[in-house]
Amino acid sequence: MSDTITRADLEDAVFDRPYVDADEERTEPYPYRYVHGGFEGTETRFSFYLPPQHSYAGRFFQHITPVPESEHLALGLSGAEDKIGFAFSSGAFFVESNGGGAIDLSRPQLNTDPTIGAYRANAAVARYAKLFAQEIYGEHRTFGYAYGGSGGGFRTIACAENTRGAWDGFVPHVIGSPVAIPNVFTVRMHAMRVLRDVLDAIVDATEPGATAPIDAGLNSEQRAALAEVTRMGFPPPAWHGHRTMGTQAFGVLYQSLEAIDPTYFEDFWTVPGYLGADPDASVHRDRVILTTSVAETYTRGEAARCGLFGDGAVEGPAGGVDEAFKGSQAGGDVIVAVRLAEMPRIDPANAVLTVLDGAAAGTRANLKRVSDDGLAIIDFPDLYPVLRDLQPCDRIIIDNSNFLAAQTYHRHQVPPPNSRSGTSSVTRMAAPSIRNATFSSDL
Template identity: 30%
Template sequence: PADTFFGAPYIDSDEWRESPLPHRHVHGGFRDTDTNFTFYFPTEDSYDGRLFHPLEGAHAGHEDAFGGPMGDVIGGLTLISRLGGYMVESNSGHIGDDTDPRGGEDPTLYGHRASVETARFSKHVAAQIYGAPPHHAYVWGGSGGGRRSPLCLEYGTGVYDGALPFMGGGEIAAHGVTTLMKGAQVMAFASMFNVQRLLRHQAAGVIDATRPGGSGDPYAGLTTHQREELANLYQLGYPRGDEFMIFSPMGQIWLWSSIADRLAAEDAEYFTAFWTQPGYVGHDAPDALADDILDVTTTVSRVVTGRELLTDPAYAGPEFGGLRVMASLMSAGPDLPMAIEVEGLGDGYRLGSGLQLVSGKAKGRQLYCMGHAGDLLSADGVAEANLLRFRDVEVGDEIHVDNRRFLAFCYYY
């Protein structure tokens, strides 16, 4: 490898696959690192000398995201083969939402170096398969991939010929900066989550008002506080006409689960002051939050895998539709326990709630609610919690469900 951080590349799987189209499927990694990769080489008659490297959104962490349903949705091997290329995937230097033990918190490793080294090695393999390396290489991605793809082009000298970022956001830093970049999305998402919470029963009217033929007044029928929060969201740049996205969440809540622990540690004073000090909504206007507060210790009544969500008739109803979609897109595999059923939560607001196991083998694990249907809660977390989810959780284990931190975050902007 050109980058001395990476050990020798290895291949642990090299096989022919027929789906989603005939291709040679190569999986491997770099020794002494957590960097893994997958290469997808279509047949020679469809190859025209191009490399395409899609980057996973969010923090990445999976080297097979575009080889499955996600690729079908936003562009995978079928699209890339039609464009005369082979596909490269990397986990961007880390497994799941954890960090590389040697790499630590180095943002350059996850931001571009692991991806660049993967693409560089893929050219060596492609030359052996097709007789020559690709003459053009492209990197692209949305959200987190939209942040990282320009870095790959900028710092991967001689590896890529173009980049196509979309939905990236964030500040633009000078060349050579190696510190973490600020994400502009944090404040905007806090406001959006709050509107999602406050207006969940008025969603249809807000959406209809801004559609063609609508009244044009999304504030009609709202309380003063609801109007203020919706106006704040618009002032932060949310586009009128896209209100349906506020109330049709897919992966957006992941942002909260990925930063909740860090925010609580770095800005602990805010999360305490929000409820106790004048000048904060939690102290000054408790009625805006009272009906939504959850602070309950209860027990797990069932642990549910992604496969069960997709196949068990008990979860076939429309109320489970969002959870089934998320289960179908999970890169971690269908047998990971991604959800639990609990008893006696009451009527509080579930999305974003902290879920901390307080007994059993998983005692102490902190997760956050990513989706729900009644008392069925799916969850995610950071580092080891992201990799394990509800693994080792058993029926009867106690769990503390507390959404006060999330409710405070809703006003963090």
């Protein structure tokens, strides 16, 4: 194969020096040729999975992950998740890329070129895939198709709107509205907190044959929270999954507000018009700020060996819509839980743990919950490999203030007319009338 790929062929001057560092025939779970490489001077990497000539029909499929992640996600997947097998059965070879390099989802990305991860890295890989296919299968017209869901859906759309010649078709799915982030998460988090004791009754009221009003027995705060989330588009029957619904990506996404809107979290607790400034609001009941110390830490491997918990917290991410935000798999020695020296008065679900001293001082990590025996379970533990340095007796602080504040951020958004962007372009207002608004009719 020619070692020279011209800049004209690749279009983007940043990605005009591709290289291949692995090229081998494999036989499991089916025969294919595996090719790995990247682009000199960049963090972009790719993997190509090429079927035998007789199975190839002149096309490739490229999965666009929700966030830039890894070029090694497809191997080992099976059944409906087997992207390589699906491509081969469709006469295509499969392409995956790290999208320019995995990003640190534990903090806002302020000093990176967003176009790299949005579309340029994937487009460079797609163009090179077409050139590579010419060398492997002979001269032919190679058709490329990109697809992705959630954040990968947005990135697929970005690829369609900002490139030419890289792909011939696009399938974005699970697409939100232009202001979906963070609003669709915030209103659901608020409802889950306020309605946590009555969600089973709400589910019963949505079942066939139910005659009682869905908000029967709810107090005024609960009734308002249910009406608010319903009007924002959350269908009441969907509450049947509330026990396993969790926060999904919100634990990562809401922290970006600290960079986008840095005064919001202080304003929430101090400025009239925000829920936190209302002394009668339930956020004060649920707020926890606890300074304590570490009694014991548990790695992923230790937790698995002793059966510490069995709800999936031991497992790492796999690159799909529901777990890409968890970060790339960082290994069995990642800290997944911490035993606290003191118990908080209530479970500060989704609080932030900040290390105050020791080798890991300054590290912040999201918590999933704190169990009745003082076990603080880390949410998305692969985002915080530095917690490996956490030691017993290190002082920490657990604070859910910002998580509570973020839950009503949607109430203060005024998107500009015809906006096609998200949180960063909206105007925020305290709007005292919003705090006291009633959302109780037409559930």
